[in-house]
Amino acid sequence: DKIQYNDAKKKAPETRYPYPASLQYNSQHFCGGALVAPNIVVTAAHCTTTATITGVVLGRYDLDSMTDYDYETMAVIGVVLHPGWDPIIVSNDVALLILERDSRHPYVTINRDQDVPTQGEHLVVMGWGDIDQDSIKQQTSDKLRETDVIYLSNDVCDMSQGYANTPQGYQFLTYEDLIGDNMLCAFGGLSATVSDACQGDSGGPLVKTGSVSAADVLVGLVSWGFSCADSNFPGVYSRMSAFFVDFLRPEICEYSSSP
Numbered sequence: 001d002k003i004q005y006n007d008a009k010k011k012a013p014e015t016r017y018p019y020p021a022s023l024q025y026n027s028q029h030f031c032g033g034a035l036v037a038p039n040i041v042v043t044a045a046h047c048t049t050t051a052t053i054t055g056v057v058l059g060r061y062d063l064d065s066m067t068d069y070d071y072e073t074m075a076v077i078g079v080v081l082h083p084g085w086d087p088i089i090v091s092n093d094v095a096l097l098i099l100e101r102d103s104r105h106p107y108v109t110i111n112r113d114q115d116v117p118t119q120g121e122h123l124v125v126m127g128w129g130d131i132d133q134d135s136i137k138q139q140t141s142d143k144l145r146e147t148d149v150i151y152l153s154n155d156v157c158d159m160s161q162g163y164a165n166t167p168q169g170y171q172f173l174t175y176e177d178l179i180g181d182n183m184l185c186a187f188g189g190l191s192a193t194v195s196d197a198c199q200g201d202s203g204g205p206l207v208k209t210g211s212v213s214a215a216d217v218l219v220g221l222v223s224w225g226f227s228c229a230d231s232n233f234p235g236v237y238s239r240m241s242a243f244f245v246d247f248l249r250p251e252i253c254e255y256s257s258s259p
């Protein structure tokens with residue numbers, strides 16, 4: 001029971017989010033990321049293994065507009081993959097991209113609090129990913145989009161189940177035993193319109209928003225999910241607080257131009 005989500009995934013206000021990054025291969029967007037230090041972007045580990053990143057675009061709203069405001073395109077000079085990255089179970093889906101120089105754009109604070117978010121809390125996910133309910137068509141958005149989603153505890157998320165189309169046919173699927181401690185779930189199913197992250201949003205930011213962008217806190221990165229905007233299956237994200245002490249803080253300290 002997939003529901004159309006084009007209307008729910010709204011164009012973001014043009015200058016509200018300065019920290020989302022577009023990872024590009026030959027000038028084509030393929031994944032998201034978030035600026036977390038002047039010269040460091042965090043993204044999903046699976047984004048660093050699917051294509052070579054030929055450029056990281058920062059401070060951009062419309063990927064098709066040449067006259068868009070003050071955006072930057074940068075080369076990646078280093079990739080730091082989480083040592084526990086496991087592509088089979090999509091565990092520890094996080095990596096750092098070290099940029100050739102400092103960005104002029106503000107970065108987002110990483111959540112380090114184990115108790116954040118809480119069940120039912122409203123969060124915002126953003127990206128240039130797929131906006132068509134027909135996932136076969138894969139239509140990425142030229143403009144940055146955002147949508148409201150609600151945090152679900154891992155215990156609740158674990159119970160997600162239903163029938164879905166898979167490459168092996170129409171099958172009964174469940175999230176039971178798939179939602180690890182380093183993942184978090186969020187779902188945009190408040191009304192008749194289900195909204196969700198999808199292909200091309202991967203690696204991009206899930207945030208707890210503040211009154212201004214400087215107060216936003218990065219709680220997750222788009223990672224995986226069965227289908228998109230399917231009322232049975234929440235989106236699954238890399239949980240930033242699970243990586244903060246052992247991976248993010250030490251690696252950012254090591255590579256940051258301005259610690």
Ligand code: 4AZ
Nearest residue numbers: 198199202224225228235
């Ligand atoms: C993907 O393939 C993907 N609905 C990203 C997010 C979700 C599903 C798939 C979550 O990149």
